[in-house]
Amino acid sequence: TNKILIGKDTRKSGYMVENALVSALTSIGYNVIQIGPMPTPAIAFLTEDMRCDAGIMISASHNPFEDNGIKFFNSYGYKLKEEEERAIEEIFHDEELLHSSYKVGESVGSAKRIDDVIGRYIVHLKHSFPKHLNLQNLRIVLDTANGAAYKVAPVVFSELGADVLVINDEPNGCNINEQCGALHP
Numbered sequence: 001t002n003k004i005l006i007g008k009d010t011r012k013s014g015y016m017v018e019n020a021l022v023s024a025l026t027s028i029g030y031n032v033i034q035i036g037p038m039p040t041p042a043i044a045f046l047t048e049d050m051r052c053d054a055g056i057m058i059s060a061s062h063n064p065f066e067d068n069g070i071k072f073f074n075s076y077g078y079k080l081k082e083e084e085e086r087a088i089e090e091i092f093h094d095e096e097l098l099h100s101s102y103k104v105g106e107s108v109g110s111a112k113r114i115d116d117v118i119g120r121y122i123v124h125l126k127h128s129f130p131k132h133l134n135l136q137n138l139r140i141v142l143d144t145a146n147g148a149a150y151k152v153a154p155v156v157f158s159e160l161g162a163d164v165l166v167i168n169d170e171p172n173g174c175n176i177n178e179q180c181g182a183l184h185p
Contacts, residue, residue: 002030002109005047007038008058009148012173013068017058021070026109028101034113037171039149042121044077049120051075059148062183065176118151125156135162145181146171 004025008014014037022032035046040057047055055073072080072088080088091097103109140162144150150169157164168180177183 003033003050003052004030005033005035005043005050005052005055006058007035007040007043007046007055007148009040009060010037010146010150010171010173010176011058011060011065011068013065014058017068017070021056021058022111026111027103028098028109029103029107030109032109032111034111035117036113036115037148037151038118038121039147039152040071042148042152043071044073044079045121045124046077046117047073048075048077049124050117062145062177062181065174065178122152122155122159125152126159129160133160135160139163139165141165141167142169143167143180144169145177146175147177147181 006018006021008018018034022034025032033050033052035043038046040059040061043055043057046052053075055077057071057073058068059071060067060069072085074080074084135157138161140157142153142157142164144153144166146168150166150171154164154166154169168175
């Protein structure tokens with residue numbers, strides 16, 4: 001099906017990287033599904049769940065907002081091996097191969113944005129906990145570091161019964177990991 005899923009964290013530069021990837025992939029015939037800001041494990045899960053051929057996560061994890069990177073996943077949601085990533089890099093640098101791969105007319109791929117896949121991932125996360133788990137009478141302070149889990153994590157814990165106090169959940173593209181998150185306990 002030539003279907004590739006793309007997600008990103010909340011970094012401002014993620015939009016530029018995403019647009020470049022979408023343009024490149026559709027120009028060589030791939031159909032792209034863009035799902036917006038989601039945690040990296042969501043891309044792994046959704047790549048397989050949505051029957052995509054590959055998944056791409058645009059993120060630099062816990063690094064400052066100025067940094068960014070790309071993580072590739074195979075159709076089963078597993079991160080690609082280093083040698084597979086190197087092969088992609090070689091293709092990227094082979095201009096002759098790239099130019100011979102360009103499509104025209106009906107062969108050009110399409111891109112569509114789907115904003116409601118978050119529910120699938122939330123259900124998946126809730127099912128990963130024991131069925132009898134009830135977090136009632138538990139207060140959780142959740143620091144989402146203004147990152148990609150800012151929508152997902154509070155819902156999961158709330159729906160499991162916890163009283164959730166969320167901090168650092170207002171990403172603006174530049175404040176990811178800024179004085180918050182794992183590096184600032």
